[in-house]
Amino acid sequence: MPTSVQIRPLQHVSAAEALAWHQVVAASTAHDLPGVPTPDPGQIHAQLTGPALGSHRLTWLATGADGTPVGVAALRVFTSPGQDHLAELELHVDPAHRRLGTGSLLLEAAVAACRAENRRSLITTAPADGPGEAFSTRRGFRRAMTLDHLMLRPDELDRADLLLLADAEHPGYRLTGWTGTVPDALADAFAAAKNAMNDMPVGDLDYGSVAWDADRVRAMAEVVAARGDTLLTIAAVHDDGTMAGYTEILLPQGSGPRAQQYDTAVVPEHRGHGLGLWVKAAMVRRLGAEHPGVVEIETDNADDNVHMLAVNHRLGFRSYRRTREFQLDVPTT
Structure with a gap:
């Protein structure tokens, strides 16, 4: 030492x-x-x-x-x-x-x-097959999940195909969007949709679960704003007022050329209708209209999250690197 x-x-x-x-x-x-x-x-x-x-x-x-x-x-x-x-x-x-x-x-x-x-549990992330992975393994961490990082470059997309996806008919659903904190009228519905993230594939990672309510979704947006970042959301709302799915994009402070994908989720009872692809395509179109300086969007998916990987590949995301999540059982003494 x-x-x-x-x-x-x-x-x-x-x-x-x-x-x-x-x-x-x-x-x-x-x-x-x-x-x-x-x-x-x-x-x-x-x-x-x-x-x-x-x-x-x-x-x-x-x-x-x-x-x-x-x-x-x-x-x-x-x-x-x-x-x-x-x-x-x-x-x-x-x-x-x-x-x-x-x-x-x-x-x-x-x-x-x-x-x-x-x-009792400590998790960390390291680039796949790099020095951080070797360090973690030597010190008793076990590999718990592999993440596939993907990149989308909107200027390389077929514009007609993007508009076709963003404008696709989804009877019984409508799109809505906001910047920053969710509007009060949608806060409870958004919190309910957020809970759909709890069944997201996480490999062998003991990540636990989070119960979302309106106060928590507001607090999340306040945390993002406090550090100078901008959070964009587009959601699919059912005719009965239920929020069926949503996607979030983070624009780092200073609005650099790369945006970060945050959550994308579809509530279980509304899956199978193409809503995930719909909201993500609508978000790419929104970015082009409101933030033309964004030239890259980065996202990541667990390598066993085959459904969301398929959605991202259909939209035009391409794999470009991998990271791994490691977990250590913290010794008590």
């Missing part, structure tokens, strides 16, 4: 500490995921200091003898019923300082925090 490395918990992340954090994450991402954009220091500061939905966050910064930042770790400790056994770890070490024990020291701090918080 490197005696010259100091692991320091961050109580209140300053702008300078966010800059140090960014330095490590940028170097790690460029090495492990070339081409994947890194949040800027302002975005990282907002992510580390803003509110977190159904959780709280613990953070550590590792520095060398000269004060250079060499590693970071963030632990999201879930607090909602149904997930209060769980914590999620993000850990980065600057490639120039790897294999010197820094990652192990950061992981030890995170595992100790899990024990102190009475969390």
